[in-house]
Amino acid sequence: MNLANIRKIGILGAGTMGSGVAEIFAESGYDVIFYNRSEAGMQRGLGRIRSNQGTLIRNDILTQAEAEAAQERIHPTHDLTDLAPADVISESIAENLEMKVALFRKLDQICSEKAILTTNTSGLNITQIAAAVSQPERFAGLHYVNPPHIIPLVEIIKGEETSDATCECLIDLAKEMKKEPVLVQKDVPGFVSVRLQFAVMREALHLVEEGIASPADIDAVMKHGLGLRWALLGPLEIADLGGLDVFHTISNYLFKSLSNATDSPKVLKDSVAAGKLGAKSGSGFYDYSPGKAQQIIADRDEKLLEMLRLKSRGTLA
Ligand SMILES: NC(=O)c1ccc[n+]([C@@H]2O[C@H](COP(=O)([O-])OP(=O)(O)OC[C@H]3O[C@@H](n4cnc5c(N)ncnc54)[C@H](O)[C@@H]3O)[C@@H](O)[C@H]2O)c1
The missing domain is CATH 3.40.50.720 (NAD(P)-binding Rossmann-like Domain)
Structure with missing residues (x-):
């Protein structure tokens, strides 16, 4: 074919x-x-x-x-x-x-x-x-x-x-x-995208469990910081720009304090057991009144299209 x-x-x-x-x-x-x-x-x-x-x-x-x-x-x-x-x-x-x-x-x-x-x-x-x-x-x-x-x-x-x-x-x-x-090129669980997503997810859940920041503040770090930059430059491009020696030094002291959990964490187990499944059940990390999730999705799609328009114009990478 x-x-x-x-x-x-x-x-x-x-x-x-x-x-x-x-x-x-x-x-x-x-x-x-x-x-x-x-x-x-x-x-x-x-x-x-x-x-x-x-x-x-x-x-x-x-x-x-x-x-x-x-x-x-x-x-x-x-x-x-x-x-x-x-x-x-x-x-x-x-x-x-x-x-x-x-x-x-x-x-x-x-x-x-x-x-x-x-x-x-x-x-x-x-x-x-x-x-x-x-x-x-x-x-x-x-x-x-x-x-x-x-x-x-x-x-x-x-x-x-x-x-x-x-x-x-x-x-x-x-x-x-x-x-x-x-x-x-290799048939690994989660391929590339889901592996990267869940590496971030594991650490986000760890930060919630340890009370290091609130769910809203953790989401804010992604929405107003890292996620915005990742729409332009991938993590390896960012490492090159920051200097591989710098990333090497940080990796050496930071990796040992990051979550290395191998099971779904307690915060997720407890929420699921309590029937708190997120938008579809009306509550999760946040509360959802009827129609709120649909509004969030509609707003997301409009903004994604706007970002893609900027990218295609060369205004974004
Ligand atoms: N939702 C996501 O974000 C996402 C992203 C990428 C990949 N996926 C994958 O795509 C697939 C579908 O996910 P979704 O979110 O669209 O699910 P979904 O539940 O919205 O849709 C699944 C559809 O498949 C039908 N179905 C279920 N079992 C069937 C069977 N045995 N034979 C025939 N039809 C059957 C259901 O009736 C339903 O219409 C899954 O493998 C999922 O992991 C999902």
Whole structure:
């Protein structure tokens, strides 16, 4: 398979990620076969696509006509056999190894022997999922960051059997969709993005547990300091600018005081046991009145688009 042969994309799962991924392929001109088990879930997914597109239209990134044309390229189905003509499969069902393996066993019987098969798992082992298909060299991780219709990064994860040709084709495809592909060369849990995110998360939870700063102040350090800078320069670029000798010295005394916890910390265990699951239950580190989380997400998406606009103008790196 190469980029020129790719016409139809099969998307599995119409949840948060699957609907965003279906949208970006359709907006890039591909025909999308959009599979979800339930009709109610499919309708929620299609509604999410219309709502996402509304944000893009308000921000002059998409016209109404382009949005409607993209919607027409999306063909919903509840029948797995409809995925037979797909040139590329992008799976975004529940984060459960057995479910993903069972699904790919079925797809292996349905899809063309030339199709490229991908999973959007957040951190499950790509090689283990690939073992469900007869040609694991055509299987890879294709990992998006939420919200996938806005965030440019796409990680392409090489399983132990994934061929270079499969990775190259997925890199070309991601570029065609105006995404920023990164190749993860070893099949490690969490790839690169989730590992970096959870390294920061482990330390943030440690700081809360030790009473070193409040959740609001820890979040403020990221929003008004480190996160802002990381949108321009990655940690290794920052190390080069700061001087590797300086980072070497700091690493020597600081690493030993950072959290090296190997289990989820007490603060998370206790919150989950108390039913405090964050926005979806009304409280977590903060309280959420009805509609507040949706407002935060809408505001986030508008600001992300503004930041990306500045980046594309060269105002941001
Ligand atoms: N949410 C994120 O931030 C994020 C980011 C990157 C990757 N991911 C990964 O993407 C995948 C989907 O995550 P999500 O947040 O969209 O979840 P979600 O719960 O919003 O959606 C999952 C969808 O898959 C369907 N589904 C569940 N089990 C199924 C099965 N056995 N067969 C067919 N359909 C099934 C559900 O009906 C639902 O429509 C997961 O693997 C997740 O780890 C999530």
